[in-house]
Amino acid sequence: MTPIKLRISDLKTIFVEINSLTGIDFSNYAFFSIKRRFEKVINLYNFESVTELLNKIRNDELFLKNFIFDILPHQTELFRDAQTWNAILKQVFPKLSKREKLKIYLPYCISGDELYSLIFMLNEANMLSNTEITVSSLSDVNIEFIKNAIYPLKKLSSAEKNIEELDTEKTLNDFVISSQYSYEIRNEYKKNIKFDNKTIFNQNYIKQFDLVLYRNSMLYFNAKLQEDTLRNITETLKKNAYLIIGIGEEIPILLQKKYKIINNDENIYKKNT
Amino acid sequence: MGKYKYVVIGGSAGSFQSVTRILEALPVGYPLTIFLTLHRLKHVRKGFVEALALKSKIKVEEPKDKSPFFQGKAYLAPANYHLYIEPGNTFSLSTEEPVNHSRPSIDLTFESAAYVLKEKLIGIVLSGANRDGAAGLKEVKDNGGFAIVQSIEESQVKTMPETALHLSGTTNEFTTDQIIEFLLKQI
Incomplete structure (x- = not known):
């Protein structure tokens, strides 16, 4: 055929x-x-x-x-761009650890790789118990997939290489349980997550979050949708909150004045107002 | 300027020397746009574009997502991203699954470039060890572009140009010198 x-x-x-x-x-x-x-x-x-x-x-x-x-394009990997995660650990988490209750938002979640990488890093920084993570996705099936956190074993090799570059003593075995064809995120790392099916942006999110992780989602949008989604996401950030986008991405020109650059190589930004 | 306005080059193991020779030979103000998708280490973000730029007279850069492309520049697919050519002369990057075990995949850049740029495109597949680029070069040819494969005899690793030659059905099997000569004729 x-x-x-x-x-x-x-x-x-x-x-x-x-x-x-x-x-x-x-x-x-x-x-x-x-x-x-x-x-x-x-x-x-x-x-x-x-x-x-x-x-x-x-x-x-x-x-x-x-x-x-x-x-929906699935493929990212655990700890993608390890240098970015190291920069988050050094430059972002120490600033956030002083805040009373940390609220982090991951919009457009598809596979859960970013979510569980984040949880691993929060745990490294002893910040997990003080953090609430809100996850939204366009699809209910994706939410279920992310909750289950079971992935094909072939994805593990990239995670193994990435974790070697992370500033951590831990190994992947501390984080996942592998079987013959798949691996699963350990249950102790599936905590403090709030799933919000289908709602990418709502009024309750305005100025709620201390950090938004929005890496490699905009790649799949045209320039108009990039700007529209990032404008909404900007609204969800508190003053002086952090935004992290993928290293191949850029903040649309009209929104650049709302942010100052914290780390140019790793695309870490801080909201001005 | 002739009918061709864009060149897409794919290479893997053994292609670095040819790519640098091609870039070195193109003069300042060369009017075509060059897209380079070369298999590279996914964890090494920096150094490759600088190595290519060393002897190149035209500017070589790694594009950001949705950035526009211009005449007379060369653009290298960044590490661990696919590089697509989009309508409206812009790039898209992608973290989708590897194709032919590769990200960036030569096939994806070639297929998108062929779809958008059609008969204005020259596609060149150089030395390499897997099948990536073969289906893409066929698309270049099927969409009216000019398909070139590096001479099998000259290629350090022959699998990639051989597969591209057979699948695309092109008869344009050129040495690096002939590729350079052909590209210089397009001015």
């Missing part, structure tokens, strides 16, 4: 349908990666036409949920 290639008009039709069924709008996602992801997942499920896909997502709610789960 020839793999399906999607035309722009096909993508638009699919986006409209998914938006009306789920409220998730892919139309401002970065073009090539979202096109490729849809083609990949459609071919994975062996659909022969766009019409067949549309019929399926209209009539099978469970399928639609799993389909969205597959479309």
Whole structure:
């Protein structure tokens, strides 16, 4: 069977349908990666036409949920960019440890790698018990996946390399339990997390958080959606709170004046007002 | 300037020397835009672009996500990110799963560049040890671009150019000198 290639008009039709069924709008996602992801997942499920896909997502709610789960780009890794985590440990956590109750927000969570890396580092700094982490995701299936925290074993090799570069005495075995095909985050690291299904931004979040970790999510958005989401996220930060974005990302120009740079190489920022 | 305005180059093991020779040969003010996706150590963020820039007369940089690209510059895919060419002459980076065990993947840069830049694109696959780049070079050719494979005889590691040659069906098997000559003719 020839793999399906999607035309722009096909993508638009699919986006409209998914938006009306789920409220998730892919139309401002970065073009090539979202096109490729849809083609990949459609071919994975062996659909022969766009019409067949549309019929399926209209009539099978469970399928639609799993389909969205597959479309969202999963792959990050535990302790990605170890130098950034070391900088957080040295430059950010000491400033935050003095605050009474620490509130951290991870919007657009997909795999949980960032969440559990953060929890590991908070534990290293003896700050975990004093912290509440809010996690939001576009998909319920992702939330369940993150709660379970079970990952395919093949992802572990990158985590092993990363943890070697971290300023820690611990090894991965202190953090995960491995079995033949998978590994799971140990239960003691699944604490102090508040899951907020589907709500990326709401009024209750305004000026609530001391730190927002928002790395490598904007990559999948176009410039407009990057600016829109980051404007909302800026609202969720308290004065003098920290924002960390991925090392390949930039703060959109119109929002730059709201932040001062704490670490240029690792993209660590502090909110001005 | 000729019909080609962009060059996408993919390389892996054994390609560094050819890439530096190509960059060294292109003059100041060279009007085409060069995209480089080269397999590299994922944990080493710094040093590679500086090594390439050492002898290059054109500017070499690692793009940030959604940054625009311009004529006469070379852009290197950053460590541990895929590099996509987007409509509207901008880049996107991605942390999606490795393709052909590689991130950056040559196929992904080539496929996105072929889709967006079509017949204005030259694709070049150099020496390397895996299959990455073959499907991408086929896309370059199928979209009307000009597909080149480094001479198998000259390639230090032959798997990548051999696979690209067979899968794309191109007959343009060039030595590094011939690649340089071809690129200089596009001015």
